[in-house]
Amino acid sequence: MEKGIFEIFGVMSMEPDEIRVGVVRIEGTNCEDETVRAFRMLGVFAEAVHLKQFYSDMIKDGESRSIWDYSCLVFPGGFSAGDYVRAGAIFSARAKSLLRHDLEMFIREGYPVLGICNGFQVLAELGALPGFDEDRPVSDKPEMALAINSSSRFECRQSYLKHENRGKCRFTSEYMKDEIVVFPVAHAEGKVTFPVGREKDFLNLLEENDQIVFRYVDSEGNYSDYPWNPNGSYSNIAGICNVTGNVFGLMPHPERVVNPWQHTDWMRMEREEGDGIRVFRSILKYLEKL
Amino acid sequence: MKYTVDVLISLKKGVLDAEGEATKKALRLLGYKNVERVSSMKVFRIELNAKSREDAEKMLREMCDRMLANPVIQDYEIRWVG
Incomplete structure (x- = not known):
């Protein structure tokens, strides 16, 4: 096992009852409830927190928050603003105008930040x-x-995803390499796009750094075009992490498939749990382990 | 001084303009076979106070860099109104 970031920066490991997850909402986010629920299913504290609670002086005493109240931040799905x-x-x-400094410190210290869909x-x-630059995470x-x-x-609709990460991503340690999972997608703007003319360089760097986490595949596990790649993402990319593996963004929704019966084929296929729950379990393992 | 400006946000060359393409297809279906290209753009009309035009332009460019445009896929253009 490589040396964890927490050890390098001296952040202590956490007991499950010390873990606090903040799912950041503003007007128009709409997946915060199921995201909070996914964490609660695993027995840790999670709450939806409005961005205003971090800075506004119009907030009631008991409701104001700081980033440092949390050990994990999630930007949920929806149609923010x-x-x-x-x-x-x-x-x-x-978020940038108000929290950039704190957010950068949060990321540099190794705390996990997850963004799903709109997130x-x-x-x-x-x-x-x-997030190629470890020292300037934003x-x-x-x-x-x-x-x-x-x-x-x-x-x-449902999408097939191949888990391609070799171990860098803190959010998918519970998935096997090359495992295929099913998460639903629901978006109109999800086409991963890199600067024109530099796509190949970006791809090489992402692959070299082990930052590619999920790619869209067809039901056989092959890279395919539309409709399997629902948005036309470059190189079929569905989700990537930053260079330190503690910031992860993906378009498909793991929080919508945490129970077996949330899969469309639940009557035909037996599962012990939904495919998405392991994203949340991986985060908790990461926080507990170090 | 008060200035009124149109900020045009367009897609960079080489970025697929799905909305433009779909619109072109529909226009051609309506019989306008002479339509060769349709590009979608977004316009923000901004009224602002600034000391000078140069000052206003500096601020507007900052606004584009910081929020109105994503430089990876979009270009912006500032047009003075009136």
């Missing part, structure tokens, strides 16, 4: 993903985009 300007642009601008868009707009400008789907439509 109505997807105005670009999906995630307004949420990330607000992935927020992390990309923030400049926290692809870049000044975005370095990637989640562009409008090639189909120009809202794509909403």
Whole structure:
């Protein structure tokens, strides 16, 4: 096992009852409840926290929060601020203007930050993903985009994902390499896009750094085009982590398949649990282990 | 001084413009076979106070960099209104 970031920075390991997860919401996010529930199913404290609770002086005493109240932050799915300007642009601008310093410190110290769907868009707009620079975990400008789907439509259905991470990503340690899972997608802007002309360089770097986590595949596990790749993502990328493995963004929704009966084929296929729950378990293992 | 500006956000060359393509297809279906290209753009009309035009432009560029445009896929253009 490689040396954990917590050991390097001296952050102590955590007991399950010390873990506190904050799912950050603003107007228009709509997946915070199921995301909170996924963590609670595993027996840890989780709550939806409005971004305002971090900074506004109009908040009741018992409700104001600091980033440091949490050991894990999640940006949930939804349509934050109505997807105005670009999906995630307004949420990330607000978070950046208020919390950039704290957020960078949080990430540098090794705490996990997860972004699902709209949350992935927020992390990309923030400049926290692809996150190549360990020392500056939030870049000044975005370095990637989640562009409008090639189909120009809202794509909403099950997707097959191949877990390709070799061990860097803290959020998928409970999945085997090359394992295929099913998470639903539901987005209109999810096409992973890197700067024009530099796509190959970005891809090489991501692969070299072990930052690719999930890729869209067909039911046989092969890389395929639309509809298997629902949005036209470059190189079929569905989810990536930063260079230190503690910031992870993905378009599909693991929190929507935490129980077996949430899978569309639940009557035909026996599962002990939903495919997505292990994302949340991986986070807790990571926090507990170190 | 008060200024009124249109900020045009367009997609960079080489980035697929799905909305533009779909619109072009529909226009051609309506019989406008002479339509060769449709590009979608977004316009923000911004009214702001600034000391000078240069000052205003500096601020507007900052706004684009910080939020209105994602430089990976989008270009922006500032047009003075009136």
